Amino acid sequence: xxxxxxxxxxxxxxxxxxxxxxxxxxxxxxxxxxxxxxxxxxxxxxxxxxxxxxxxxxxxxxxxxxxxxxxxxxxxxxxxxxxxxxxxxxxxxxxxxxxxxxxxxxxxxxxxxxxxxxxxxxxxxxxxxxxxxxxxxxxxxxxxxxxxxxxxxxxxxxxxxxxxxx
Amino acid sequence: xxxxxxxxxxxxxxxxxxxxxxxxxxxxxxxxxxxxxxxxxxxxxxxxxxxxxxxxxxxxxxxxxxxxxxxxxxxxxxxxxxxxxxxxxxxxxxxxxxxxxxxxxxxxxxxxxxxxxxxxxxxxxxxxxxxxxxxxxxxxxxxxxxxxxxxxxxxx
Numbered sequence: 001x002x003x004x005x006x007x008x009x010x011x012x013x014x015x016x017x018x019x020x021x022x023x024x025x026x027x028x029x030x031x032x033x034x035x036x037x038x039x040x041x042x043x044x045x046x047x048x049x050x051x052x053x054x055x056x057x058x059x060x061x062x063x064x065x066x067x068x069x070x071x072x073x074x075x076x077x078x079x080x081x082x083x084x085x086x087x088x089x090x091x092x093x094x095x096x097x098x099x100x101x102x103x104x105x106x107x108x109x110x111x112x113x114x115x116x117x118x119x120x121x122x123x124x125x126x127x128x129x130x131x132x133x134x135x136x137x138x139x140x141x142x143x144x145x146x147x148x149x150x151x152x153x154x155x156x157x158x159x160x161x162x163x164x165x166x
Numbered sequence: 167x168x169x170x171x172x173x174x175x176x177x178x179x180x181x182x183x184x185x186x187x188x189x190x191x192x193x194x195x196x197x198x199x200x201x202x203x204x205x206x207x208x209x210x211x212x213x214x215x216x217x218x219x220x221x222x223x224x225x226x227x228x229x230x231x232x233x234x235x236x237x238x239x240x241x242x243x244x245x246x247x248x249x250x251x252x253x254x255x256x257x258x259x260x261x262x263x264x265x266x267x268x269x270x271x272x273x274x275x276x277x278x279x280x281x282x283x284x285x286x287x288x289x290x291x292x293x294x295x296x297x298x299x300x301x302x303x304x305x306x307x308x309x310x311x312x313x314x315x316x317x318x319x320x321x322x
Contacts, residue, residue: 033318046200053207059229071211158192162320
């Protein structure tokens with residue numbers, strides 16, 4: 001993995017962002033077992049990786065992550081930075097006991113939060129668009145939030161199923 | 167034709183993976199698949215974008231095959247980790263490792279034969295070494311995750 005060409009605002013944004021978000025994850029009262037937290041966060045990393053792999057590769061290059069189109073060390077940190085957002089997504093889903101049709105509104109709300117977060121990333125040059133627009137990201141986030149919710153219900157179901165088998 | 171063969175093979179593999187009785191639980195399988203996928207897309211990106219020791223075909227059909235290949239490898243590794251738990255003796259575990267390294271290498275060989283991947287200053291033994299490191303690292307992380315599940319009261 002290559003190191004950044006210039007250590008500037010985008011690298012600092014990622015480092016500070018990672019520290020703040022993970023501190024919040026640690027400080028928030030625990031609602032899930034650690035294994036479920038790892039799986040949910042890993043799922044967010046995979047979603048981000050798949051999306052970037054499909055749309056920010058040399059063959060199909062709608063945007064670059066960080067300074068260059070190559071796979072940088074900070075690209076990895078960007079994925080790690082994204083992981084806590086899926087944690088907060090399921091955290092508040094459980095905290096406010098959002099069920100039935102309210103889940104659709106919750107997904108839409110989080111898609112807007114994700115768009116807002118991406119615009120901050122764009123401002124700090126974490127994403128450099130070529131043929132991409134911020135509005136294109138909305139349906140992407142919408143689908144990813146649905147998948148995250150389904151994945152969360154899947155692992156929750158299996159977790160308690162396995163636990164009750166003991 | 168190459169793309170059709172790849173799609174059919176992938177669908178058969180996918181169906182078999184879903185139907186097959188697994189030795190690991192759903193949480194472990196999810197963890198392993200995601201982790202392996204992340205590692206595979208990571209090291210292949212380093213090989214063909216950063217180091218340029220691999221070249222990936224720019225032909226649309228072949229490029230789609232390459233993307234499917236990145237999806238297949240974690241699936242095959244998942245079979246390996248499920249089978250690994252079936253055997254207890256080190257001898258049988260070593261045989262399974264050799265068998266799966268062989269399978270992974272054959273798939274890579276097909277990718278090269280079809281011109282999906284081309285090697286530049288790269289050799290097969292380096293591919294084998296990559297797979298070996300990948301399987302060892304994933305195994306280590308899997309054991310850590312299993313230990314965590316056991317601490318939480320899940321022993322299956």
